[in-house]
Amino acid sequence: MATKGSMKTTRRKASSGGTGSRRVVDASKRAAVQPSPRGRESAAKRAERALLLSERLAEAQPKPVCELDFRSPFELLVATILSAQSTDKMVNRVTPALFARWTTPAALAAASQEEVEAAVKQTGFFRNKAKAIRETARILTERHGGEVPRDQDALIELPGVARKTANVVLGTAYGIASGVTVDTHAGRVSRRLGLTKEENPEKVEAALMALFPREEWIDTGHRLVLHGRYVCLARKPDCARCPLNELCPSAEAPPEGPWPQRAERERKKIESRGEAE
Numbered sequence: 001m002a003t004k005g006s007m008k009t010t011r012r013k014a015s016s017g018g019t020g021s022r023r024v025v026d027a028s029k030r031a032a033v034q035p036s037p038r039g040r041e042s043a044a045k046r047a048e049r050a051l052l053l054s055e056r057l058a059e060a061q062p063k064p065v066c067e068l069d070f071r072s073p074f075e076l077l078v079a080t081i082l083s084a085q086s087t088d089k090m091v092n093r094v095t096p097a098l099f100a101r102w103t104t105p106a107a108l109a110a111a112s113q114e115e116v117e118a119a120v121k122q123t124g125f126f127r128n129k130a131k132a133i134r135e136t137a138r139i140l141t142e143r144h145g146g147e148v149p150r151d152q153d154a155l156i157e158l159p160g161v162a163r164k165t166a167n168v169v170l171g172t173a174y175g176i177a178s179g180v181t182v183d184t185h186a187g188r189v190s191r192r193l194g195l196t197k198e199e200n201p202e203k204v205e206a207a208l209m210a211l212f213p214r215e216e217w218i219d220t221g222h223r224l225v226l227h228g229r230y231v232c233l234a235r236k237p238d239c240a241r242c243p244l245n246e247l248c249p250s251a252e253a254p255p256e257g258p259w260p261q262r263a264e265r266e267r268k269k270i271e272s273r274g275e276a277e
């Protein structure tokens with residue numbers, strides 16, 4: 001996990017590092033676990049299924065990444081605030097010029113609202129976002145010595161920062177497992193997989209935190225986000241080629257081929273940012 005001191009000067013994709021640690025799935029449980037209709041699965045069965053889902057997701061995404069570009073925790077924090085109601089692709093288009101012009105929290109705090117609005121306009125909701133990142137930069141400068149705090153409570157006090165953003169920053173920039181990142185993709189995938197019925201992201205997160213061990217929280221968040229972005233799409237989930245198919249109560253088509261083959265396809269698709277088929 002990169003920390004500020006080890007950040008490279010070239011822009012890069014963030015990797016949570018992919019711990020590579022796998023929980024061992026008992027063979028008898030592997031054979032017995034099947035998805036149950038929603039609401040009719042015991043907590044114990046759901047926990048066993050979560051273990052198998054975790055195994056398959058880890059195969060499909062050995063080193064899950066946050067797709068926002070950043071070179072420091074500060075850049076990741078700003079990029080994550082800008083990603084609300086936008087796409088990582090769009091944010092990555094905007095941030096190189098933004099961070100080239102205002103290189104530190106102090107510089108961004110001193111910038112005019114109008115100039116920052118123009119710089120982030122393409123990400124949408126630009127007035128609020130410009131205000132939030134300027135104010136965040138000011139608080140970092142005045143209260144945290146220009147550093148991004150490694151503490152969830154302190155992060156959540158910043159404008160434009162809720163639990164999701166705090167989890168992304170702590171997990172991705174510092175390797176601190178403060179929770180499971182739940183965005184719109186992770187929420188949808190979790191519901192389709194029958195891991196929760198909740199719509200509220202914080203309730204979804206609580207369900208995931210109970211199902212997965214703490215050491216898997218960071219990677220699990222990234223994996224669910226990426227699985228939703230590239231395979232379990234909102235309008236057209238690719239169930240036939242999904243490696244989780246046999247374990248998913250929402251599968252809309254029978255699986256094509258063995259799951260490791262489907263996992264390999266997901267890995268290639270994500271690594272190529274959706275170009276590989």
Ligand code: SF4
Pocket residue numbers: 189192193231232233237238239240242243244245248249250251252
């Ligand atoms: S089987 Fe379909 S609904 Fe279930 S996780 Fe995979 S793509 Fe999503």
